[in-house]
Amino acid sequence: MHAVGIDIGGTKIAGALVDEAGTIIQELRVPSPISDSGSMVDAIAAVIDQLTAGHQVVGVGVAAAGFISADREIMFHSPNIAAWRNEPLKSRIQEKTSHPVLLENDANAAGWAEFRFGAGRGSNSMIMLTIGTGVGGAVISEGRLLKGGFGIGGELGHIVSIPGGRDCGCGLKGCIETYASGTALLQAARDLAESSDSLGARLRQLNSEHGLLTGEHVFQAVMEDDPGALKLISELGEQLGTAIGSIFVPILDPELVVIGGGVSAVGERLLEPIRTSYSKSMPAKGYRPELKIVKAQFLNQAGLIGAADLARQSFS
Amino acid sequence: MHAVGIDIGGTKIAGALVDEAGTIIQELRVPSPISDSGSMVDAIAAVIDQLTAGHQVVGVGVAAAGFISADREIMFHSPNIAAWRNEPLKSRIQEKTSHPVLLENDANAAGWAEFRFGAGRGSNSMIMLTIGTGVGGAVISEGRLLKGGFGIGGELGHIVSIPGGRDCGCGLKGCIETYASGTALLQAARDLAESSDSLGARLRQLNSEHGLLTGEHVFQAVMEDDPGALKLISELGEQLGTAIGSIFVPILDPELVVIGGGVSAVGERLLEPIRTSYSKSMPAKGYRPELKIVKAQFLNQAGLIGAADLARQSFS
Known part of the structure; x- marks a missing residue:
């Protein structure tokens, strides 16, 4: 049976229907209405409904950044959603769906995906x-x-x-x-580009071409084997x-x-x-x-895959 | 049923018969023949024999300082016994006794004792x-x-x-x-005693009374609320x-x-x-x-109590 994984970010909610081997069957992204908790929970529930329409699922794993209580009921504090302070997030989501819900930290869910199906398998x-x-x-x-x-x-x-x-x-x-x-790397790259250091030549060039260096420009310079990057x-x-x-x-x-x-x-x-x-x-x-x-083997999808598998482990 | 705990130190081998509540029923200490591995194993086996004479035991837990393999069979390296380098210590001890043997790091065994029966209970x-x-x-x-x-x-x-x-x-x-x-503390106390710092007055006094400061003198000065200590x-x-x-x-x-x-x-x-x-x-x-x-609740006996309980957990 499939499981659902949800990954709540600061700008979007991602959801996926995931099979027992960790393969994503269907995936979906909607904007995060981060300004209030009720709309967030409604948006999460809508993603769950859409993914489970016509499918039997063993449960739903929800991954989010933040401190979650040991019993996985309460979001103590989330860096992305200010309204979530000591929020009984699991029960708030559980009230909106008939499937059992599990809550987990997003980095933990991503690590679990690598452990079960990715670079950490075995x-x-x-x-x-x-x-x-x-x-x-x-x-x-x-x-x-x-x-x-x-x-x-x-x-x-x-x-x-x-x-x-x-x-x-x-x-x-x-x-x-x-x-x-990545934030520290980008700042270091901007500092180097703005310095007079000859090592910053290529980054300086990218900076003047594009107005402001982004992570992608730094990535590009690294892959070109630019000595500064x-x-x-x-x-x-x-x-x-x-x-x-x-x-x-x-x-x-x-x-x-x-x-x-x-x-x-x-x-x-x-x-x-x-x-x-x-x-x-x-x-x-x-x-x-x-x-x-x-x-790592997975990139953006690790949280979804891990959350779904943790729900499977917990509810099957 | 009781279990046996053994704690192998650089100067002595301690052994104890320990009940299910972590209480030591009988305890025994013999010198460590650290110069060769065969004599060490014989001495460990003799302690086990003596403690188990007339008692049924569920198993024997052996705690020793050092790096022990994940399967708890091999002592990779022990700081106290130079002969133990990639030593199949568990089977060496197992050959000398009819009771099942478990090997564990001594600090781990001590922590386990506190967790189960001491300051960490609950x-x-x-x-x-x-x-x-x-x-x-x-x-x-x-x-x-x-x-x-x-x-x-x-x-x-x-x-x-x-x-x-x-x-x-x-x-x-x-x-x-x-x-x-404790070694760093004693060195700092000796340095302070040898300095001209007025904070070292009491330690300096203890030093000149006894020839050389020991850990006990430092303990004494701390308990006297000497400002330097x-x-x-x-x-x-x-x-x-x-x-x-x-x-x-x-x-x-x-x-x-x-x-x-x-x-x-x-x-x-x-x-x-x-x-x-x-x-x-x-x-x-x-x-x-x-x-x-x-x-901590236990002092020297934590390793013995923890090793015995780990053997009980493993073999009963």
């Missing part, structure tokens, strides 16, 4: 780092999604990797997210590799690290510097097996 | 930090001991908390262990609290942190600075529930 303990606007995280520990005591574990982007470093939206300074997100992606990878070796490995000891999100599209140009720094940063090197670092 | 997700010669760690995630993909997770003392900081025995620089262990314990607590808030919380989100090991004997004089720093260091403060930080 592994037992893995972490996923989603390098997008921020740095999302998910931890699969011995076959189970780590939720944490209050439900908000696996926030791998908010470890402090540089004490006293850059200001982070979470209130701390020096979170890995402030150095290794490569240096920036390499510095980003170094931050991630250091965090993997010196923080995630001693605590979680994963066999596998999956790198996803928009920035991961540059592939080996990012993975190689991550591997090099990881290898220099792990404790007791030579006395322990070494993990693998690979690119 | 919790679901907790971490334990054992502040002794080094800093040991254990992670209980949603009721299960986190072992890691290769079996060597939960090494909480070897996260890098100060990048580029003090040299650590693991090969890295700046591990939390180099700032927050309190400053050092407070700095140690600050390091731990910062690591808890800025590293362990975002990744693991425990409800409870249990502080054990010899240094934890100073109690609130250590716990208060840990709590204060934790509270300043967590991401998204105000948007998340806050954890509790408490002292």
